[in-house]
Structure formats: C-alpha cells, structure tokens
Amino acid sequence: MVRPKIPNTHRWIISIAAVVLILLAAQAFRLGKDVQTRIEALSSAATDNLQWTLSQAEVDYLKYRFAAMQVRQRQDLPRLRRQFDIYYSRIATFRESSSYSGVRATPEGGETLERLHQGLLEQAELIDSSDDTLLARSDELLRMIVSEGDDVRDLALFGVVLQAETAGEERVLLHELFSRLAIVVLALMGTLALTALVILRLFRRGQRLSMLQAQEAARTEAMVTSSLDAILMADAAGRITAINGAAEEIFGYSEDEAIGLSFDALVLNSPDNSGPNKLDDILRESDGRIEMTAQRKNGEILPVEVSLTLSKSNGNQVLVSYVRDISRRLQAEEELRRARDDALAGEQAKDRLLTVMSHEMRTPLTGILGSLDVLEDLGPTADQQRYMQAMRVSGELLLHHVNDVLQLSRLEAGADPDPPHPFDLDELVSGIGESQQAIARRNNNELTVFCSLGGSSGVEGRCRYVQQVLLNLIGNALKFTHDGAVSVDVMRTEGDLVEFSVADTGKGIAAEDLDRIFDDFTMLDPSYKRGSEGTGLGLAISRRLVRLMGGEITCESEPDEGSLFTFTIPLPPVTLDETAQDAKPLGMPTGRRLLVIEDNDINRLLLEKMLGDLGHDVISADGGAAGVEMIRAERFDLVISDISMPDVDGMEVLRRVRTEGLADDIDIVALTAHAARDDHERILDAGFAEVLTKPIDRAALAEMVSRRCAGSNQPAQQNTPQQDESDITQFVEAVGTEKARHFLAEFRSDVQALRDALSESGELTESHRQEAHRLAGSAAVLGFGALRASMLQIEQANTNAVPELAHLQDAWGSAEEVLARHVGA
DSSP states (O other): OOOOOOOHHHHHHHHHHHHHHHHHHHHHHHHHHHHHHHHHHHHHHHHHHHHHHHHHHHHHHHHHHHHHHTOOSGGGHHHHHHHHHHHHHHHHHHHHOGGGHHHHHSHHHHHHHHHHHHHHHHHHHHHTSOHHHHHHTHHHHHHHHHHTHHHHHHHHHHHHHHHHHHHHHHHHHHHHHHHHHHHHHHHHHHHHHHHHHHHHHHHHHHHHHHHHHHHHHHHHHHHHHHOSSEEEEEOTTOBEEEEOHHHHHHHOOOHHHHTTOBHHHHBOSOTTSOSOOSHHHHHHHOOSEEEEEEEOTTSOEEEEEEEEEEEEETTEEEEEEEEEEOHHHHHHHHHHHHHHHHHHHHHHHHHHHHHHHHHHHHHHHHHHHHHHHHHHTTOOOHHHHHHHHHHHHHHHHHHHHHHHHHHHHHHHTTOOOOOOEEEEHHHHHHHHHHHTHHHHHHTTOEEEEEEEOSSOOEEEEOHHHHHHHHHHHHHHHHHTOSSSEEEEEEEEOSTTEEEEEEEEOSSOOOGGGTTTTTSTTOOSOOSTTOSOOOOSOHHHHHHHHHHHTTOEEEEEEETTTEEEEEEEEEOOBOOOOTTOOOOOOOOOOOOOEEEEEOSOHHHHHHHHHHHHHTTOEEEEESSHHHHHHHHHHSOOSEEEEESOOSSSOHHHHHHHHHHHTSSTTSOEEEEESOOOHHHHHHHHHHTOSOEEESSOOHHHHHHHHHHHHTTSSSOOOOOOHHHHHHHHHHHHHHHOHHHHHHHHHHHHHHHHHHHHHHHHOSSOOHHHHHHHHHHHHHHHHHTOHHHHHHHHHHHTOSSSSOOOOHHHHHHHHHHHHHHHHHHOO
16 A cells, blocks of 8 residues: 655644743743742742741740749639640640651650750640649749750750751752752653654654545445445434435435435335334334334335444434335245144144044954954864964964054144053063063064062052063064074162163164164155064154153163163152952853944944853944934933044033933943043043954953953842853854853863973963963853853963962863763764
C-alpha cells in the first residue's frame, strides 16, 4: 500500500507546534527561577517564625508565672488555669508538631522540652485539683514554676542558635531543589518533542486507517447491495431513509419511492395478528428475529422475518431492519408438518393393523389348532398323524410369531408391566434348562445350567419376563451353535442384584453387528439360505423386558469363538410359602347347558364339538343379538361369548344381559383373539367372569367349564365307574358298536403305550406332552375325569422331568376296568 504524503498545511501546523513547545520550555525555566527566589524568601520567613514562636513560649511562661504570683483568693484561680493551658499547649506543640522536629532532633532541645513537659505534668496535678487544694498549695506551685525559668529561657535562645545553623542549610537545599526542577522542565520539553513525533506518526496511521475504512465501507455497501435480505434504514420517526436492492425486489418500490414512507406501511403485524403492530412496540418487545407480514406495492401480503437494530449515526438515532421473505420456508415447514402427520397416521395405522391382524390371525388359528385336537381324537393313521403334527408345528410357530409382534407393539406403546410376585428362581432356571435339553441334543450341543443364589432361591420379580428372556437367549445360543457347548450361569452379585449369563461356542457375531442385534426385526443373515427362521424380534423384546425390570442387557462376541449375553436385574430375596400342596384334580361335571356366541362359523362349530365331546348340551348363536335373544328365552349354566362381533359385540351382550337382569347368577366368559393384558383388564372390568384367548386349548376350555359349572344348581356328577360306564354307553350309542370298540381299543393301547414310554424315558419330551394332550381330550369325552386330570398334569408340567406316575396308575386302573367290559381283556 502506498503511504500518503502529508499535506503542506499539516506540516506548517506541526512546525508551529514545535516552536510553541520551545517557547513554553523557556518560559517554564524563567518561572522556575522566580519561584526559587520566592521560596527562599518564604524559607527565611519560616525560620523567623520559628524563632518568634520559641520566644513566645517564654512570654507565655512569664504570664503563667505572674498569674501564679497573683493568687490570693478563689477568684484568681480561673486566670491561673487559663494561663497554664496556654503555656501547656505551647510546650505540647513544640513536642508534637513536625515544624519543630529540628528542635527535638538536637540533644539540648530534646532534653529541655522533656524537662519542661515533666514539670508541666507535675503542675497539672495541682491545676486539676480542687480550688481549696490549689489555694492551699499555691506557694508550692509557684516554686515549681520558678524552677523552670532557666529552661524556658534556654529554649528561646536555642531558637536563635538554630536559626543561625539551619539558614545556610535551607538555602543549599532549596537551590538543589530548584536545580532539579529545571532538569525536570528540560525533560518535559524533550518528552513533548517526542510526543509531537508520536502524534505525527499516529496522524499518518490515522490517514491509512481512514483509507481502509473507506475501502471497508465500500465493501459493506457492496454486501448490503447484494444481500438477499431486504435492508431498510429509518430515522427516529420511523420514516424510511434508505433501502437496498433486495428490498426493492421484495416490496416492489424503487429507492426513491420508498424514501419517506413509514416503516409501518411496509412491515405490518405478525401473521397470526397476535404480535406488536407499531414500530415502538416492535422495538420494545422484539428479541432477535420476529415473524411479521409485509405489504408489497401491489397490495400483496407475504410472511417475513424481521430483525431490528437501533444505532447512532452523527448523533442521530437510526433504525436498521433486516427483512427476509420466508414464504418458501413456511411452505417447506408445512410440507414437513404434513409429512410428519402422515408418518404419525402411518404409525397409528400400523398399530390398528397389528390389533386387527392379531384378531384376524388368531381367529383362524383357533380353527386350525382346535380342529387338529378334534382330528387327533378320530383315530388318524400314522401318515395322517405325521401330517397333522406338521400342521400343528406350523400353526404354533405362526402363533409364536404373531405373539412376538404383538408383544413388541405392546412394549412400544408403554403397556403396564406385569406386577412382581414371589417365585423360585432356581426351579425356574433349572426347568428352562431341562426343557431345552432336547433341542441341545438335536445340534449335538452340551447345555449346562449353574445357579448360585446364596441361601434361599426364592425371589420377588416378574417371573414371566425372566423366563421369556432366558428362553430367547438360550434358544438363540442353541440355534447358532453346533457340536459345541452352551452354559447358563445365574448368581447373586450384591444386594438385590442377580446376574444372568448365557455363553455359547457358536459362530459369534461380528463387531460391526453388535450395535444392531437388539434392533427390531434384525436378522444378521437375512438371505434366502439362512440357517435359522424367526422374526428378528427375540433380542429386541428381551432388551425391552430387561429394561422394564430395571436392568440392561449386553453382548460380547468374537467371530468363530462364541458369544456371551449378560443382564443384571434386581430380584430381592424372599421366603417362599412351602405349605402349598399340590392341587387335586376336580371331577368333570357333565350334562351342563352351555351357550356359545360366536360369529365365526368354524370356531363356533369347533366349540360345539369340543364342549359336546365333554358331555355338555351346547346351544350356539351366530351373533350377539341372537345370543341375547336366546338368553331371554332359555336358561343356561354358562355363557361363552366372543368379544369382536359385528353389530352387537361381546361387551354389548354383557351390558344388555346385566341391564335387563336376564342371567344375574350365570357366569359369562369372554372369548377373544386379543392377547394384550390391558385388553384383558378392560374386558374383566366390564364384568366378564374370565377371559379365554384364541386359539382355544381344549384342556383349558374343559378346565374352565369345570370350574365355572361346579357351583351351578344342577348337582355335579361324580367320576365313578358307573358314570364312566354311562358316558361310554352314550359314546357307543353315538358312533356305533364296532367303531366304538375299535376306538376304545386304540385308546387303551395308546394310554398303555404312553405309560410305558414315560416309565422308560429319562425326560418328558414334546411328543409325550402332545400325546398326553390328545389322550386327555379322549378321556374327557369318555368321562374318565381322573385319567384326564393325570394327562393334563403330564402335558402342563413345568419341567422336562417325568412326573410321578402314581396318580396316572391309579386313574388308569379304574378306567381300564371299565374299558375291559367293552373291549374285552
């Protein structure tokens, strides 16, 4: 950058300033000499004053002495005391004032002042005494005063001597002082000269900065001109004084047209008409940018965002406002809002879809699985049994997947968790381990379970959640491990915390996949050739359940080395009630009059068949309205009503029946495909006796009817051989002698085969459970209540250990006697 030259005018100004500084320096030197002369004179006057003051002490002393000599009576004492005070003050001044430090500094002067001071202290005791004392001792006081006369005279003479000694010294000191003053003045002159040079340099720098500021102003002007935001400048009255090009484009006014217009004429109220609409209000209430509206020249209104700033220019207040057209932004926000609403609507539609599909999928599953129960009782061939078993496995797998999706939906919706209750954790873990042994052997794996709870195995928590998480983790470990080992370790760590670990030697998980294995619907091998089936929800549900129990689940894994899943949850130890006894099977009442209200034809026929096979008189209605009419017309021992039906649903059936008092003493049981706990609570709160969830299990249906009909007015039939005989007779009459004999022979053979298989087997397998389930239904049809109960115990055993067969032996002994009379030995 080229440095600018200093103009000639500026040079003359600097030269004149330098001459003035020199003249001022000379004048300062002359004034210094004058001041020095005057101070010397003042110094001499001060010394005279010192001498006069010291001499005055002698005068005060003589007045004091004369007053003491004149004391004759009490009226003379005040004058004496006054003269003492004057004399005392004079001596005190000599001792304390800095002006007399030179007197005190000399040995003679200091000692004289000290003697005078001590004498005055002794005299003060008399002066301050009572008038009588002072009059009595006045002669003593006078002697003390007279004894100080020489010291007072010496002090006065000492002033003369001191003046003579110090006068020359003071002149020398003053001369040196003013010599230094002259040097300081000269230094000041030099400093002023240097200051002038600095000012010159600063002046030149100011010129450069002025040039830079001009360039910056030009750049700022260019930026303002090219800004996409409209910039308006207004005066204190709110009149436009300048606008930029963007403002011309936004408002439609040229700069000449806009100048002089009111700011309020261009920028109006906020879009919703709720904000400030006057400039003063805007300045008072604005905080950053505020949304308002602007009016174009053609009258069009558009939304804008305004930022206001007050500043000063040449002492005048200037309003600077930045106005941005936000039409496109608001349009984009509206589109985003619509997209969000559409997404929320999609989520709600998904929830509704899950709810509807849960019902619509469970309803046909009820027909499929229930029909399989019926078909198994019809004596199918071996091939037919194999196909039926394949159908049951597929149906139960489909039901499992539906339950996973529904449970995930309930957890995402924040459904209330199951309440905690006491349970035996050791027994639960051991039972889960035993139930998975068959699956472990299928892949040639070794499954070990270790549980160390330190004392009592009883805990308080959510048993079903713990069971489900363990089953998911163990099931995954066994699924992805072949020819290896899976170990389950449960131990109490500290306080109420229990740690669960499931380790396997399977193929492991890659590090990049560890962060997403707990995501919903995540399968690490989604290809067509993947070796395992599933929905990818097991770990996602497990993590949610663990968090509901107050814990966190983690995974550590190495590819081809194995995986370790760990979760820790609070399970406070409790003492379990050991007095509970095994429930005894109830006798199966038969011959009850039952009403089934179901709009689905297959499910209605299936329920008729199941309940009819249990020996009951079943009446069915194909809808809620027809069911209410039947209840009005006839009396029933129990009513089973579907919940989801067109027109009149199950809730409305219950309301009408209870409102009209049609069956106040009869239980009404709900039948639904909705498995959510909150749905069940809502149904029970409405007044239903209990809830059966589709697909209907025949054993559960029989057990429910047994409980609900046991207290009816019709006396319950006892499960005696005579009753068994009557049921078998009815069965023979219904199907024919030859067919009945064939069926009874197969039934006896199947029971004996199951009994022998259980006696020889080391564990309870799934095939044993299925066979017990099938035979329990047959026993119910034939009226063998004790045998049916024994079969249900086998089917519903909590572990894979073979239960005690004593009860089965007793029940079978009674049943076999009856069968022998129809089949033969």
